[in-house]
Amino acid sequence: MTNLVIVEHDNNEVGAATLHAVTAAQQIGGDIDLLVAGENCASVAEAAAKIAGVSSVKVADDAKFAHHMAENLASLIVEVATGYSHVLASATTFGKNVMPRAAALLDKAQISEIVEVKSPDTFVRPIYAGNALATVQSADTIKMITVRTIKFEPAASEGGSASIEAISGGVDAGLSSWVSQALSNNDQVDLTSAKIVVSGGRGMQSGDNFAMLHSVAAKLGAAVGASRAAVDSGFVPNELQVGQTGKVIAPDLYIAVGISGAIQHLAGMKESKVIVAINNDSEAPIFQVADYGLVADLFEAVPELDAAL
Amino acid sequence: MKILVCVKRVLDPQVKARVKADESGVDLANVKMTMNPFCENALEEALRLREAGVVEEIIVASVGGGKTEETLRHGLAMGADRAIQVVTEEMLEPLAIAKVLKQIAEQEGVGMVIAGKQAIDDDSNQTAQMLSALLGWSQATYCSQIKIDGDMATVTREVDAGLETIQVKMPAVMSADLRLNEPRYVKLPDVMKAKRKPMDKIELASLGLDTANRLTTLKVEEPEGRAAGVIVSSVSELVDKLRNEAKVI
Structure with a gap:
């Protein structure tokens, strides 16, 4: 071989x-x-x-x-x-x-x-x-x-x-050319290699509210991720998407905040070693894969978590 | 310009896949099937290009057995002008599908092909790239924005690091990502109208292509599940568990 x-x-x-x-x-x-x-x-x-x-x-x-x-x-x-x-x-x-x-x-x-x-x-x-x-x-x-x-x-x-x-070889097909790239903020921890990831979903309600997750992430040395719903809603850019067609990651700790746990999202994070789910809906499918579940209003729980770290 | 939109019939994304007891595959008997979501994005983009006057005719094509017609009818109801079903009961691999679509694209003289970036059943993410290679056309995958200006297109692509903008010469094969657009809902009159739109059926064998599969599926099994977790009652209990039990923070 x-x-x-x-x-x-x-x-x-x-x-x-x-x-x-x-x-x-x-x-x-x-x-x-x-x-x-x-x-x-x-x-x-x-x-x-x-x-x-x-x-x-x-x-x-x-x-x-x-x-x-x-x-x-x-x-x-x-x-x-x-x-x-x-x-x-x-x-x-x-x-x-x-x-x-x-x-x-x-x-x-x-x-x-x-x-x-x-x-x-x-x-x-x-x-x-x-x-x-x-x-x-x-x-x-x-x-x-x-x-x-x-x-x-x-x-x-x-x-x-x-x-x-x-070596030399290959052809210049002349079919396509690169114009530009909008890179994500390099100051942040890389999502694919981070040991800890804090992700937000539709429950975050706005892009501004992701500041809460960034604050928690900074204390944990974590990267911030998102569900497809949060990206589709325009809260955060596409490179944060974790899921079947986004990034597939397996950090030591994955904290899912306001994420219901759609099949396509679980595909991107269920190999994580420890999964935490914070959601106000106790029936949300995310709790079926979570090691630790907290049924709570994220707008109360996340600031409390931030203060406790 | 004519445009070819390639679509696939898949298990509805809201339905959980169940592995057959004999481990030969996923059970698709009596389950809800639908057009692959990314294919809907591809078709929606073609409709918008037609509305913008860039495209005159939209051909929607799929390769598959009897019920594939339902998926193509959905495409016609969304607004495609006509449909082509390449009929086979075999499950072809992306390379074979690309060979079939190349023939359709050339026969129809289309100036562009757009497909979904990935089918949510086999998760291969190959067909558009392979078709582009076989046609010798430009390739633009994972598109979240497409602007066509004469014989050039400017495309924004969703890549791991963020957004990349490239220019490609037409004709091109493009693949749609989710943020490209929001597919329209089909209204009942559109469903009725779709029944009268042309639907060509071509037997796969009549194309004379080598579509033999290269991969043999030895078995399909369910992944190991996760052990049940616990519900904690407070943030302080959660932090305590993460520090002292899981030891991850």
Whole structure:
């Protein structure tokens, strides 16, 4: 077996999600190579070469890969993938965007968001918002895989000494161009890697009321998340959404405030180690997954919690 | 411009999926089925593009068995002009679906395809990207805003870090995220009108495509449930439990 892991990065640093995909590759077995495609991304290649268990890092440093536009990046992956038995990427919006495109060009299926490696050709993946787990066996010669990060520990980012090889290839399709990105506030704790997450739902009633959650989060060193209802209502931006089609997270502690617990929300947080639910409706489904439930008016309970911390 | 909207019939999102006792799959007998929510967003966007004069004709297409027609009729009731059902009783994988849709898009000469970003049953999140690849067209996934100006489109995409804006050349394949729009409700007269709109049926086999599945599902099982928790009576009890029992703060 030979594994190729597509590195997610911002041309400066290796994205944390990639380390989880490397672990999935380790469980498949065999050599692991990494592909870094970007522009002026030498520092990414150097960091990638230090990841434990990696044999070699292939670097395609070219302006056409600067913003990882799917058309250009997929054309490179297709060229490099030949000769590998497995190509993996993290199941982030980066991996989910480019991997199916590359898979189709290779005439291979994609196995999305694996949560377990059973054998080199057999994987477990959640379906129906995680209400069922499917064990699937692939007959393809190249297995195209995205990896659900929370189910694989991150590989050690230090300790490896992979070779670095500059490569060229891929095409500039000229089909798309990057314009801008509105990034979330970098001062806040990253939602996907936070140990503690405080999330608000429709019960918060407004975006302004999320200030209460930010205050609690600051005391706990926590990130702030939200349910789809809160995002749809315009209380908070989309990158805070936890759920089936938002972010899937598994912090040590997840505090759900004013969240009813719709199926699609539970899909994004039910792997959390400890779940707390604060809701004034004792019948809310969120209490069925909560380790600790508090039936209370959040506008009284949250300030009280804030004061107690 | 003609636009192709791809839709999928799925288990209603409000219904909890039940795994069959023989672990062969999820039980879909006698349960409420509906149009995948993201597909409704895709169709709504096509309707708005038609209202804005960018699109002249909306074709809604789906691949599936007998009752797929119901889902397509819903699409016609929402306002699509005509429907195409590619008939098969097999459950095709996204790669095969993309091959079928490529053929439909080319036969119909559409200038754009829009699909939901993900079906809420198999959660694959692949079809739009694969179709875009096979057509060799531009790709814009997870769209929360689409502006088309001649042969260029400016698209805002929902990505993990926030919002990304890109420009793509037309023709393009786009996939809809939830914030793209709010799908309209269907009124009874629209349902009646939809019954008279054209519905083409094409047998999958007649397309002559390799649509064999690449994956074999060995089993489908329920995930382990969480142990029942406790209801605490006060904030101070909660903080005490988190500090001294769960030891997470």
